Amino acid sequence: MAEEVIIARETPVLKGTVRVAGAKNSALKLIAAAILGQGETTLRNVPLISDIDIMSEVLERLGARVVRNGHELLVDTSQVDSFETPYELVTKMRASISVLGPLVGRFGQARVAMPGGCQIGARNIDMHLVGMEELGVEFSVDHGNLVATTPKGLHGGNILLDFPSVGATENTMMAACVAEGTTTIDNAAREPEIEDLANMLNAMGAKVQGAGTSTITIEGVLLESMHPCVHTTVGDRIEAGTYLTGGALLGGPVTVEGINPTFLRMALTKLEAFGCTVETGEDSITVSRTQPLRATDIQTLPYPGFPTDLQAQFMLLAALAKGSSIVTENVFENRFMFAAEIARMGADINIEEHHAVVTGVERLQGAPVESTDLRAGAALVLAGLAAEGETIVRHIEHIDRGYEDYVGKLASLGADIERAALESLN
Numbered sequence: 001m002a003e004e005v006i007i008a009r010e011t012p013v014l015k016g017t018v019r020v021a022g023a024k025n026s027a028l029k030l031i032a033a034a035i036l037g038q039g040e041t042t043l044r045n046v047p048l049i050s051d052i053d054i055m056s057e058v059l060e061r062l063g064a065r066v067v068r069n070g071h072e073l074l075v076d077t078s079q080v081d082s083f084e085t086p087y088e089l090v091t092k093m094r095a096s097i098s099v100l101g102p103l104v105g106r107f108g109q110a111r112v113a114m115p116g117g118c119q120i121g122a123r124n125i126d127m128h129l130v131g132m133e134e135l136g137v138e139f140s141v142d143h144g145n146l147v148a149t150t151p152k153g154l155h156g157g158n159i160l161l162d163f164p165s166v167g168a169t170e171n172t173m174m175a176a177c178v179a180e181g182t183t184t185i186d187n188a189a190r191e192p193e194i195e196d197l198a199n200m201l202n203a204m205g206a207k208v209q210g211a212g213t214s215t216i217t218i219e220g221v222l223l224e225s226m227h228p229c230v231h232t233t234v235g236d237r238i239e240a241g242t243y244l245t246g247g248a249l250l251g252g253p254v255t256v257e258g259i260n261p262t263f264l265r266m267a268l269t270k271l272e273a274f275g276c277t278v279e280t281g282e283d284s285i286t287v288s289r290t291q292p293l294r295a296t297d298i299q300t301l302p303y304p305g306f307p308t309d310l311q312a313q314f315m316l317l318a319a320l321a322k323g324s325s326i327v328t329e330n331v332f333e334n335r336f337m338f339a340a341e342i343a344r345m346g347a348d349i350n351i352e353e354h355h356a357v358v359t360g361v362e363r364l365q366g367a368p369v370e371s372t373d374l375r376a377g378a379a380l381v382l383a384g385l386a387a388e389g390e391t392i393v394r395h396i397e398h399i400d401r402g403y404e405d406y407v408g409k410l411a412s413l414g415a416d417i418e419r420a421a422l423e424s425l426n
């Protein structure tokens with residue numbers, strides 16, 4: 001199939017209103033949680049993105065029936081009879097690991113392929129395992145698969161996470177729902193998506209309290225008492241933040257609807273520091289800017305700190321601001337791939353370990369660039385709209401993972417943008 005690219009051309013202003021989809025990072029876990037419901041769960045406000053297709057496939061491979069009807073997803077887990085997640089799906093999407101907790105809860109065992117280079121004790125899932133071990137889960141490795149068993153059943157435990165990991169909090173919380181006794185998770189992640197998941201689990205019969213704070217308490221219930229439910233996915237704060245960055249970059253006013261403004265408090269504070277005007281409604285946010293962008297330091301932290309998933313977009317603002325900004329990445333290692341690509345467009349960025357010193361330039365120049373990951377890709381497209389001339393963004397499959405109709409929504413704000421087959425450009 002011909003490779004598709006996004007062509008972004010210099011756009012004088014972005015303005016108008018877009019409605020954000022449901023949160024990718026919530027919907028993925030809600031689909032996994034449906035395993036515990038053992039019947040027909042209906043999820044609403046599910047984004048039309050490729051990561052959701054992969055998670056649907058993960059569930060189908062376990063024996064579930066998944067039917068999409070627009071933004072509604074029916075997940076029937078009554079016939080789930082397998083607890084094994086194959087390698088080709090896990091490597092496609094790290095979030096596949098979120099079936100581990102629900103599978104252990106439902107079957108007392110799970111077999112999930114480990115992404116390449118991943119081993120027990122490896123940093124990227126160690127906290128998931130430590131959390132579940134506290135609930136009585138034993139882990140071993142068999143031919144590249146992580147094998148979970150519960151020889152003495154699942155029981156409550158007191159867990160203190162090393163770091164408020166989103167995935168570890170969610171997996172442990174889902175398994176603990178059907179453990180015997182009470183579980184506490186301290187230093188839990190507080191992201192709005194965790195609260196969304198807890199709300200769904202409670203609607204399914206679980207007893208989860210404190211989600212959205214650093215201490216989550218789960219009183220275990222019998223698996224038989226868990227049931228399916230109808231749940232609406234919370235709005236995507238990262239998608240909202242991305243369009244707001246576009247408004248900040250190109251003047252606005254840009255309004256995003258379908259998002260609770262408190263989810264973006266830190267990002268909105270930073271937009272104001274960059275020189276923007278921000279107005280919030282109950283379910284909407286508007287950004288506009290009439291003065292030059294001012295240099296502003298950013299440091300990513302777990303929620304409610306500044307989200308790492310908006311780091312690239314805000315680095316773009318810094319790249320065009322007056323003065324120097326320091327962007328510090330505290331959540332993920334090696335998450336400055338965007339800096340290398342935007343440098344091709346004329347940005348002045350120096351990286352020292354997990355700090356980037358960004359000195360604003362007057363203009364960026366259009367160039368061929370590659371989206372190296374989801375958020376970097378989204379930010380490169382915005383950069384292309386702000387830059388002189390034409391920017392061709394390749395590897396847009398990364399963008400399709402997490403943004404529903406990114407090109408269409410930006411075009412509706414006035415962006416000069418299109419998707420095209422790469423071959424047709426040569």
Ligand code: UD1
Pocket residue numbers: 024025026028095122123124125126127128129163164165166167168189308309331332333
């Ligand atoms: C989720 C989000 C991702 C977001 C991130 C942080 C999904 C599908 N993805 O990812 O978009 O950027 O939260 O807000 O929801 N870590 C360990 N050991 C573990 C778990 C994590 O060392 O057992 C490390 C990771 O390598 C990373 C940091 O902790 O450096 C944060 O990871 P975590 O909060 O777990 O993020 P994810 O759930 O993977």
